[in-house]
Amino acid sequence: MDGNGRWAAARGLPRLEGHRRGAERIFDIVDHCIDSGIGTLTIFAFSAENWKRPLDEVNGLFKLGEWILRANLTRLSRRQVRLKVIGDLSAMPDFVRLPLEEAIRSSASHQAFTLVVALNYGARQEVIQAVQQIAQEVAAGTLAPNAVDWAALESRLQTAGTPDPDLIIRTSGECRLSNFLLLQSAYAEIVFAPVHWPEFTKEQFQLALDEFAKRERRYGQTPEQLQAKPTA
Ligand code: IPE
Numbered sequence: 001m002d003g004n005g006r007w008a009a010a011r012g013l014p015r016l017e018g019h020r021r022g023a024e025r026i027f028d029i030v031d032h033c034i035d036s037g038i039g040t041l042t043i044f045a046f047s048a049e050n051w052k053r054p055l056d057e058v059n060g061l062f063k064l065g066e067w068i069l070r071a072n073l074t075r076l077s078r079r080q081v082r083l084k085v086i087g088d089l090s091a092m093p094d095f096v097r098l099p100l101e102e103a104i105r106s107s108a109s110h111q112a113f114t115l116v117v118a119l120n121y122g123a124r125q126e127v128i129q130a131v132q133q134i135a136q137e138v139a140a141g142t143l144a145p146n147a148v149d150w151a152a153l154e155s156r157l158q159t160a161g162t163p164d165p166d167l168i169i170r171t172s173g174e175c176r177l178s179n180f181l182l183l184q185s186a187y188a189e190i191v192f193a194p195v196h197w198p199e200f201t202k203e204q205f206q207l208a209l210d211e212f213a214k215r216e217r218r219y220g221q222t223p224e225q226l227q228a229k230p231t232a
């Protein structure tokens with residue numbers, strides 16, 4: 001969700017106003033996902049690197065996050081949305097962490113859709129944590145070194161149990177992944193939307209979905225092989 005700051009600056013507004021307008025977009029996009037038959041959406045709300053921002057902006061983002069969660073709990077529960085978080089929640093202030101943990105608990109049985117919030121998340125940090133866990137298990141003798149395969153690593157990532165993303169959308173025209181789901185994105189299609197996140201409407205989202213639908217996913221195969229025997 002990139003471009004809140006630039007959207008605000010272009011209108012002479014404070015950056016936090018851009019974040020507020022951006023946060024409001026999330027729930028329309030969730031609705032459109034559910035209506036389009038998409039099962040999971042992960043939003044990159046706060047990266048492990050975003051702590052480098054001015055303290056006022058960081059605090060403002062957390063307050064906004066808490067407020068936007070509270071204001072939309074009923075809407076999420078009405079649509080049977082299950083909430084998950086990836087990232088290091090333990091470093092979050094209690095006023096954000098506690099309501100989030102409560103929302104995760106109370107939505108655990110919801111089936112219609114999974115909303116994953118990446119909060120204080122970084123893909124490299126996630127991989128390091130998984131590798132440390134594997135090293136400990138190998139050292140303890142509970143995991144054989146040659147049993148360390150992709151399934152073993154994947155199941156120790158914070159996204160364990162969540163399917164790899166088929167499509168990654170980054171708004172604001174920036175063309176990079178910025179430490180987001182680096183391993184899980186191995187075969188993801190990536191769309192760089194030219195609008196700032198506060199302008200990312202359902203229509204803009206549908207344009208990205210239309211672009212995705214045109215892509216041919218080959219997973220290393222030739223186009224001829226795919227025509228003979230379609231894969232996943
Ligand atoms: C939102 O946009 C990203 C968040 C951390 C919430 P930005 O804050 O990155 O906006 P720009 O890139 O400065 O325009």
Ligand code: MG
Pocket residue numbers: 002003
């Ligand atoms: Mg940015």
